[in-house]
Amino acid sequence: MGGEWVAPQGTGRIDVISPSTEEVIAQVPEPTTADVDAAVAMARRAFEGPWRNTTPAERGALLARIADEVEKRIPEFARVFAAEVGAPVAVGETFHGLATAMLRQFATLHESMRFTEERLDGGAKMRIVREPVGVVGAIIPWNGPVAAAAFKVGPALAAGCTVVLKPAPEGPLTNYLFAECLEAAGVPEGVIGILPGGREIGEHLVRHPDVDKIAFTGSTAAGRRIASLCGQRIARFTLELGGKSAGLVAEDADLSEVLPSLVPAGIGHTGQVCAAITRVLVPRAREAEWADAMAAALGSVVVGDPFDPATALGPLAAERQRERVEGYIAIGRREGARVASGGGRPAGLDKGWYVEPTLFTGVRNEMRIAQEEIFGPVISLIPYDGLDDAIRIANDSQYGLAGAVYTNDPDIAERVVREVRAGQIFVNNAGMCVTQPFGGFKQSGIGREGGPEGIAAYLETKMINFG
Structure with a gap:
């Protein structure tokens, strides 16, 4: 949290069980709601502080460094992915290659995207400004933890948001490797927190009044719950849900x-x-x-x-x-x-x-x-x-x-x-x-991830009228 490895506020542990051997292969700390509060507070301070004043090019350079760090460790990611999720090593290499592709795309998107635009409306001079939505709560599943994280961290950082990332308890290890990549890339203090945990942690993040947007990938049933909770406080959300x-x-x-x-x-x-x-x-x-x-x-x-x-x-x-x-x-x-x-x-x-x-x-x-x-x-x-x-x-x-x-x-x-x-x-x-708009019609979700459409959900549009 806050760019540093911190001790959890509780004593709970999450067992990571190998799907191929049924044996416990690791234990990781189980976060508490107090840890969520602390991570959100750090993300809020970072968003309202120096991070908000970074340029799109500076954020893009950071994403490129993150991509470099992930790419260097793809073989390691693939082995850990095989151990904790059960995917063949070749599948893991493909998944983490997709993660680097997504990060690289969002690293360069500022070159073609206009965050500020001048317009004329009749005789009035207008300025359209696309600003970051704020603190993002990103909730991701276990089937592709780092690729799913890249799908959300990439556009969020490119837009100028800060992120609290909640991986599923079945896939924490690859996301801790991802955290090491973030650290090596020099992610500034408070910009990203990673708290693998279960439903209680996810729901607390969704309900948190200082989280401006929820980005979720998972089941349609969970998506309905998230949409309901976000609707109660008119929080922004995108949902990437199930399919048939x-x-x-x-x-x-x-x-x-x-x-x-x-x-x-x-x-x-x-x-x-x-x-x-x-x-x-x-x-x-x-x-x-x-x-x-x-x-x-x-x-x-x-x-x-x-x-x-x-x-x-x-x-x-x-x-x-x-x-x-x-x-x-x-x-x-x-x-x-x-x-x-x-x-x-x-x-x-x-x-x-x-x-x-x-x-x-x-x-x-x-x-x-x-x-x-x-x-x-x-x-x-x-x-x-x-x-x-x-x-x-x-x-x-x-x-x-x-x-x-x-x-x-x-x-x-x-x-x-x-x-x-x-x-x-x-x-x-x-x-x-994954590098073009991905998302669904009907109960497969709301919003799109990937490409320019992917970053749009992390931006608010402001109109300024100069008369």
């Missing part, structure tokens, strides 16, 4: 060209990605062909030790997460869907919270496995009858975060990207782009 994204496969799509993109988009990082393509829509006439091909592809995925270079999928991040995923697999069976691949625990992995990548066929879009976010490696294959029906199914969801369309027909692609209501849609590819 659809990959629409057109009649002309080639199996061999689509599967290398579509399968990882559904089960990558063991399905613990909000933008995962977990509903695959295929023409009814080709349903059996696609079912066989996808089942074979999922069955060939190597699940195991995240430190083994051959591993493609590690364990789920927490025991409760495996219980959730297994619960949904049971629900899918009860609803009448068929398990075409997976559906159980991998053989030979007696320790760790592993689950097989699972494909359901015979799925109707109204089933719970097609409507609710599972956050695990479970894909629903859903047949459609014509393009109108496919678009209807894609949009028949409370979510609207991401999507994909696979076709060689540009007219089909253009119609799908126009009519599917989602924040990011890929053509003949799938994933998420």
Whole structure:
């Protein structure tokens, strides 16, 4: 807190449990609400003091230094990420590479963004000034702690805000490494505090009267709670929430060209990605062909030790997460869907919270496995009858975060990207782009992160009239 390592005001400890061994691998201090108050007070003093007078170029230079420090330690980040979250080392390297890309983008955004703008309105001279919103409470999940932190710290610092960052208790270690990078980069006193903790700490941060904005990534249920609390005091907020994204496969799509993109988009990082393509829509006439091909592809995925270079999928991040995923697999069976691949625990992995990548066929879009976010490696294959029906199914969801369309027909692609209501849609590819506006329609969130749109949520606009 305040640019220094400080002793917590309580005596509680958080056990960090390895998802692959089920053993405690570390303990970190558990913050109290008094620690939150202290961190917010430091952030407020910094915001109202020297930090507010820094220039966009100075803040950009600091972000570039932070990016340099993170980049130097990507192999270390990846190993710790594998230990605390269970992601294969290669996945961790990718995630932390994304973090540096985001930090570098916000480091240079001031070169193209106008924080001050002169206008004429009739005969009056106007000045439009975009000022930092103030102290930001950033609440991030465990599935990509440093990438999620960069998504919020990057635009907040670029805008001139100060930050109190609350990582999830399941992913504190990589964020402590991130804190070391901030320290090495020379982040000024009070500008960033990092307090990994649970829901009580998060709620206290959301309610805090000296926090001007909340930036949250997590579940839609938690997002509703945050929106309600922020609404009580008219605090600013952005929410990046859940998804149940659809990959629409057109009649002309080639199996061999689509599967290398579509399968990882559904089960990558063991399905613990909000933008995962977990509903695959295929023409009814080709349903059996696609079912066989996808089942074979999922069955060939190597699940195991995240430190083994051959591993493609590690364990789920927490025991409760495996219980959730297994619960949904049971629900899918009860609803009448068929398990075409997976559906159980991998053989030979007696320790760790592993689950097989699972494909359901015979799925109707109204089933719970097609409507609710599972956050695990479970894909629903859903047949459609014509393009109108496919678009209807894609949009028949409370979510609207991401999507994909696979076709060689540009007219089909253009119609799908126009009519599917989602924040990011890929053509003949799938994933998420973090350096362009990312966020969702409907219950997938409010606001955008990444690009110029990402910094806008951390700024207030002031109009000055000179007459």
